[in-house]
Amino acid sequence: MTYTQTRVSSTGRADDHDAVDDVLRILEPDGSRIADDTLDPWVADLSPHELRALHRDMVLTRRLDAEGVALQRQGQLALWAPCRGQEATQVGTAHALAPGDFVFPSYREHGVLLGRGAKPADYVLAWRGEEHSAYDHTTINAAPPQIIIGAQSLHATGWAMGAQRDGSTDVAVAYYGDGATSQGDVNEAMVFASSFRAPVVFVCSNNQWAISEPVTVQAKYPIAGRAPGFGIPSLRIDGNDALACVAAMRWALDRARRGEGPSFIEAVTYRMGPHTTSDDPTRYRDSAEVDEWAQRDPIARLEAYLRAEGMLDDSGMDQVARAADALAAEVRAACIEATTRAPETMFDHVYAEPHAAVERQKAEYMDYLAGFEK
Amino acid sequence: MTALTLGSAINAGLSKALENDDKVLLMGEDIGKLGGVFRVTDGLQKRFGAQRVVDTPLAEAGIVGTAVGLALRGYRPVVEIQFDGFVYPAFDQIVCQVAKLHYRSNGRIRMPLVIRIPWAGGVGAAEHHSESPEAYFVHTAGLRVIAASNPQDAYVMLQQAIASDDPVIFFEPKRLYHSKGEVDLDADLADAPPMHLARVPREGTDATIVTYGAQVRTALDAAVAAEDDGISLEVIDLRSLSPIDMNTVAASVRKTGRVVVTHEAAREAGVGAELIASITEECFHYLETPPRRVTGHDIPYPPSKLEKHHVPDLDRILHAVDLVLERGAGSSPTGGASAATVEGGVR
Numbered sequence: 001m002t003y004t005q006t007r008v009s010s011t012g013r014a015d016d017h018d019a020v021d022d023v024l025r026i027l028e029p030d031g032s033r034i035a036d037d038t039l040d041p042w043v044a045d046l047s048p049h050e051l052r053a054l055h056r057d058m059v060l061t062r063r064l065d066a067e068g069v070a071l072q073r074q075g076q077l078a079l080w081a082p083c084r085g086q087e088a089t090q091v092g093t094a095h096a097l098a099p100g101d102f103v104f105p106s107y108r109e110h111g112v113l114l115g116r117g118a119k120p121a122d123y124v125l126a127w128r129g130e131e132h133s134a135y136d137h138t139t140i141n142a143a144p145p146q147i148i149i150g151a152q153s154l155h156a157t158g159w160a161m162g163a164q165r166d167g168s169t170d171v172a173v174a175y176y177g178d179g180a181t182s183q184g185d186v187n188e189a190m191v192f193a194s195s196f197r198a199p200v201v202f203v204c205s206n207n208q209w210a211i212s213e214p215v216t217v218q219a220k221y222p223i224a225g226r227a228p229g230f231g232i233p234s235l236r237i238d239g240n241d242a243l244a245c246v247a248a249m250r251w252a253l254d255r256a257r258r259g260e261g262p263s264f265i266e267a268v269t270y271r272m273g274p275h276t277t278s279d280d281p282t283r284y285r286d287s288a289e290v291d292e293w294a295q296r297d298p299i300a301r302l303e304a305y306l307r308a309e310g311m312l313d314d315s316g317m318d319q320v321a322r323a324a325d326a327l328a329a330e331v332r333a334a335c336i337e338a339t340t341r342a343p344e345t346m347f348d349h350v351y352a353e354p355h356a357a358v359e360r361q362k363a364e365y366m367d368y369l370a371g372f373e374k
Numbered sequence: 375m376t377a378l379t380l381g382s383a384i385n386a387g388l389s390k391a392l393e394n395d396d397k398v399l400l401m402g403e404d405i406g407k408l409g410g411v412f413r414v415t416d417g418l419q420k421r422f423g424a425q426r427v428v429d430t431p432l433a434e435a436g437i438v439g440t441a442v443g444l445a446l447r448g449y450r451p452v453v454e455i456q457f458d459g460f461v462y463p464a465f466d467q468i469v470c471q472v473a474k475l476h477y478r479s480n481g482r483i484r485m486p487l488v489i490r491i492p493w494a495g496g497v498g499a500a501e502h503h504s505e506s507p508e509a510y511f512v513h514t515a516g517l518r519v520i521a522a523s524n525p526q527d528a529y530v531m532l533q534q535a536i537a538s539d540d541p542v543i544f545f546e547p548k549r550l551y552h553s554k555g556e557v558d559l560d561a562d563l564a565d566a567p568p569m570h571l572a573r574v575p576r577e578g579t580d581a582t583i584v585t586y587g588a589q590v591r592t593a594l595d596a597a598v599a600a601e602d603d604g605i606s607l608e609v610i611d612l613r614s615l616s617p618i619d620m621n622t623v624a625a626s627v628r629k630t631g632r633v634v635v636t637h638e639a640a641r642e643a644g645v646g647a648e649l650i651a652s653i654t655e656e657c658f659h660y661l662e663t664p665p666r667r668v669t670g671h672d673i674p675y676p677p678s679k680l681e682k683h684h685v686p687d688l689d690r691i692l693h694a695v696d697l698v699l700e701r702g703a704g705s706s707p708t709g710g711a712s713a714a715t716v717e718g719g720v721r
């Protein structure tokens with residue numbers, strides 16, 4: 001059997017320096033458009049309007065991310081997990097989704113949530129410590145953001161098994177990082193997805209780092225090269241090329257909708273900032289590496305392409321910048337105006353049905369608090 | 375009424391649930407063609423098809439984690455963990471995901487998931503096949519924990535567990551799988567006592583034995599034996615370990631003033647510790663003597679040739695009854711052959 005959709009490094013080594021360039025791409029870092037037989041058909045129909053939307057959402061994501069960092073620095077948020085540099089992977093893949101598809105994101109997928117239509121408060125309340133998950137999973141078709149590395153890959157697979165049983169064409173998407181591929185859950189998800197031909201897409205954002213551990217600690221072989229061993233075709237793409245991300249995701253979604261089962265996408269990208277606002281990346285990585293990746297910026301790349309094609313000009317850029325400022329202001333307002341829930345609510349929703357022990361403890365604690373009010 | 379083994383009663387309960395709700399599906403290792411290693415799911419795949427009774431890959435986190443996704447999609451998965459000792463690979467999915475999703479989502483996500491676990495020892499099994507992990511799950515908010523002790527309860531409570539919108543860990547005492555009891559197969563679930571209520575299978579006045587699972591039988595045997603000595607023991611079958619029906623327990627302790635808790639699981643921080651703490655908080659002034667625990671030792675489950683020394687038997691329960699009744703030599707908590715020594719070490 002051949003797995004023609006897989007392309008791995010010529011040396012087969014993920015720790016080969018050239019491995020980051022051993023990817024499918026159609027937009028070069030300088031914005032010039034090149035051809036690729038695998039990807040091209042999937043984006044041939046993208047209209048200028050859609051291309052501009054892609055660009056706009058990447059800019060919005062970056063602005064949202066900057067606002068998250070700023071709010072954390074100002075003490076408004078307890079923590080933030082920056083996604084700067086990963087906008088093309090997040091926005092590109094999310095743009096390819098249909099409303100009925102369901103995403104299972106990690107904590108870093110702000111651009112994916114944007115693509116699902118999250119509200120301003122949805123981005124910040126969890127990081128502020130007001131709620132575990134602010135958004136309603138049914139309105140944006142996204143599971144609560146996952147903190148346990150890789151656990152969501154199984155939920156996506158199970159959800160996909162349900163969609164398959166329902167005879168629907170909805171597809172589940174699990175997003176996780178390169179570090180997650182070392183987890184048992186992620187590997188078990190591939191076994192289940194493959195065995196049951198579940199309509200699920202695994203999107204691995206290989207941003208080179210799992211906190212301080214380089215991807216070479218997780219993988220001695222390109223990550224996309226693993227999936228075929230499970231019977232899952234994979235693509236290794238340039239995760240900073242928004243067009244490649246749309247194309248790969250459309251390829252995977254199409255397979256799933258046609259009943260061909262799971263697919264795996266390794267998007268090779270880079271986390272430009274710290275892992276979270278508590279992290280200090282200067283302790284473990286070289287600024288030269290960061291500078292090098294800055295030359296591959298996903299937004300600058302798409303911008304250059306759109307400008308060269310006459311699809312974007314200064315006034316278009318202004319519009320996008322204003323939209324980004326407006327979103328940031330909304331997010332800031334949602335954060336600052338947040339009200340902390342009453343203490344009795346922390347006992348709510350532990351169970352769906354009444355549970356005597358929780359009710360007893362709630363009553364005891366409320367009595368205790370009431371003692372201070374007299 | 376029909377006489378059924380515990381295993382067949384569970385089979386009948388699963389069958390009914392599959393029949394009544396097409397969102398119910400069973401998942402597990404070997405549960406389809408083989409009918410499970412204990413044959414509890416025997417014939418179900420044949421009847422309901424491989425889409426409803428699913429033989430899964432051999433991956434416990436995979437089974438539970440995909441069941442989470444199925445529940446999110448509107449299904450009501452009932453998963454079987456092949457043996458108690460194999461639930462640990464799925465532990466993260468159970469305590470971090472299954473237990474918490476309702477809370478994390480402010481009640482928007484329901485996890486109507488049942489995790490069936492053939493449970494505990496006394497069957498001469500190999501290592502990792504006789505464990506009593508219930509305290510781990512009782513300690514985790516968001517899970518309901520049920521321990522069946524007889525065919526009728528197993529039949530009814532399993533259906534209640536499947537109907538519940540909360541996740542339920544459902545323990546099935548494997549040493550009772552083949553023991554028979556009367557089951558009312560037409561029992562109306564609406565009339566059945568809810569699964570969070572304890573049961574009092576034997577009333578008595580001198581002391582209360584609180585227990586669950588296979589130990590209910592042993593406790594009842596002890597009560598029969600004690601009767602020959604003129605001692606009247608009340609036996610409580612908790613049935614639910616989370617929540618614990620403290621009303622039933624406290625009412626009994628207020629009546630008898632003396633209490634023995636027995637379970638097969640290890641003692642330290644076990645369900646017995648929780649029970650006695652709660653009894654002490656609620657019934658301190660009714661207690662005539664210190665409550666006693668008769669439990670498995672704080673050791674890994676021993677090799678099966680020694681398990682009869684680990685699983686509390688009738689004599690160990692009666693010994694503890696003597697202590698709480700202050701009968702016989704060495705019964706004083708402060709003197710004689712120290713009770714603490716006999717019962718497994720001073721703390």
Ligand SMILES: Cc1ncc(C[n+]2csc(CCOP(=O)(O)OP(=O)(O)O)c2C)c(N)n1
Pocket residue numbers: 108147148149176177178179180181207209210211271275
């Ligand atoms: C099971 C588990 N182990 C450890 C952690 C702590 N942790 C949080 S993020 C992280 C690194 C994850 O790296 P990767 O999967 O590459 O994703 P990235 O953060 O780079 O997007 C670790 C170790 C965790 N959240 N969950």
